[in-house]
Amino acid sequence: MAKKAPEVGDYKYGFHDRDVSIFRTERGLTENVVREISRQKDEPEWMLEFRLKAFEQFHSMPMPQWGGDLNELDFDEITYYVKPSEQSERSWDEVPEEIKQTFDRLGIPEAEQKYLAGVSAQYESEVVYHNMEKELEEMGVVFKDTDTALRENEDLFREYFGKVIPPSDNKFSALNSAVWSGGSFIYVPKNTKVETPLQAYFRINSENMGQFERTLIIVDEGASVHYVEGCTAPVYTTNSLHSAVVEIFVKKDAYCRYTTIQNWANNVYNLVTKRASADANATMEWVDGNLGSKLTMKYPAVLLKGEGARGMTLSIALAGKGQHQDAGAKMHHLAPNTSSTIVSKSISKQGGKVTYRGIVHFGKKADGARSNIECDTLILDNESISDTIPYNEVLNENISLEHEAKVSKVSEEQLFYLMSRGISEEEATEMIVMGFIEPFTKELPMEYAVEMNRLIKFEMEGSIG
């Protein structure tokens, strides 16, 4: 990756406390497991209760019967909590050759490869991180992992935690609420503008790439922040379920952008609930890139609660062989003059399936609200599938809603045109695909855009012919 990677000598493996803290819950989910997670983390009583209640709700809720096929997902086969030191026990030899090759092709330094593959639990970029940390501290910004925040900022934490996504929201938010671990916690004080994107990547915490991470971001009035999570390298995990919850509060006049690029191994069910609430004149933007995984179900949502609040979701999804990306957005217009934009770009190839699924809701109070939806799909061959499933709920007549959906194939004419200038079929296809997702990549921080392009090129190899 193109980030300021430290020298190899700078990082160390996270084995230092293995003798005291090796801990891994038994497979499957029982009340005992939930209690044990909370006990291991030495959490306050209210959090244990929160978890236990969520656990009950998880059990009582049926599996969703819509979206992707979840029949093969076996909750009993999953390990719900592994303490960090334990995670680092995977050896480099166990990492599949395919993943290693991908790392090489993406030009990721070896030290970082090991971190990403879970061989080393810690990826130390202390210098970079500490400089930033100091700066943030001076501004009063809190940026830490969620477990630490619960210990150190309990009151603030408790005020917002689980408030925009209650455990009962859906089966997977209930699951996450019962077993969550890691994730990021950010608080940006009033009128504070954080200029540099905050990146989960720099945090020294083995849990930030966890299975059930929980992220909570509060952007106070007039403040602004851009948070970036993930990276384009394939996330190698032996666990087959990733179920995160991301809650964001954007207060009056505040701005938040949340950028995600994730590239899961193709055995992973990626079932994520992301929701933000936006107060008056606040802006919430989700920039969401979904690659890899077996099935992704993810519909970043914005509750436009205050007058003039704005929401945007800009997403791309790429589905290859055996993959289903069921992704989209939800915009709930609950106040006057709120506006939203949804731009969804999907690519399917080699029999992959992409579904855009979205809801735009206009409540009774949404006078003068506007929404623009644009769904573009590019299908690369005849085996691949795309679907567009938009729901609109309109309870107010004084609104405007525009929806444009376009499905295209890489056309013979386009290929002929590019090739007639000497460009090979492979390169021509790649140019067309890159051009297609350009509206997304141009929104990414530079180094991520470079990686994204490299990754798409890599994904496109062998797609022709």
Add this chain to the structure above:
Amino acid sequence: MAGSTLEIKDLHVEIEGEEILKGVNLTINGGEFHAVMGPNGTGKSTLASAIMGHPKYEITKGEVKLDGEDVLEMEVDERAQAGLFLAMQYPSEISGVTNSDFLRSSINARREEGDEIPLMKFIKEMDATMDDLEIDKNMAQRYLNEGFSGGEKKRNEILQLMMLKPAIAVLDEIDSGLDIDALKVVANGINKMRSDEFGCLIITHYQRLLDYITPDHVHVMMQGRVVKSGGPELAQRLEAEGYDWIKDELGIDDETVGQKA
């Protein structure tokens, strides 16, 4: 070496089972400008696309050779790399790919890896060529042909022609949709290419382009064949008298393909 030679012999081409070209013969040498004229529906554009290898067109008989090499055996990109160029009547639009990125990729596609055109050299050359063609500079950063007017698309084709410097170019109705000022600009650009190293096949059904570009040879196509060839005077006569005299001379009622002579 004084340019390349493109030889088309007894070329038969089908599209979706229907024969469009029924034995075309043409030879274009470096230094020569050929015009292929004819009313609509006589197979002119099919000839252009078939030479470049459009996948819709099936060659059922005949040969196309560039300096003795079998063009029909080559993929489209290989034909371009061998020195052929087709300025298209309807250039494709490619969203998200800037004109200048596309052009640079095209130039580099003909060069060895490690010998890519230096960026500054490319920019200077593109700027100068855009000036020649009176193209607005911001077109370099616009997406390839997306939202271009008909005239802008045509100029863009000629920009590519001038930047890529092929050995043999086929220009498919490069004049259609151009007003007279744009036509002059485009013709100027093409005339600038004139050299022993460059041969050109200009397809048009208007004579007016030939007021600005003087062809060395003029061919008339009807019913999927070249039915008459001559010098520039043939174009002048066509301008003055139209096509009917040729039809009378050859006993043709309907000049479009699908009709038997």
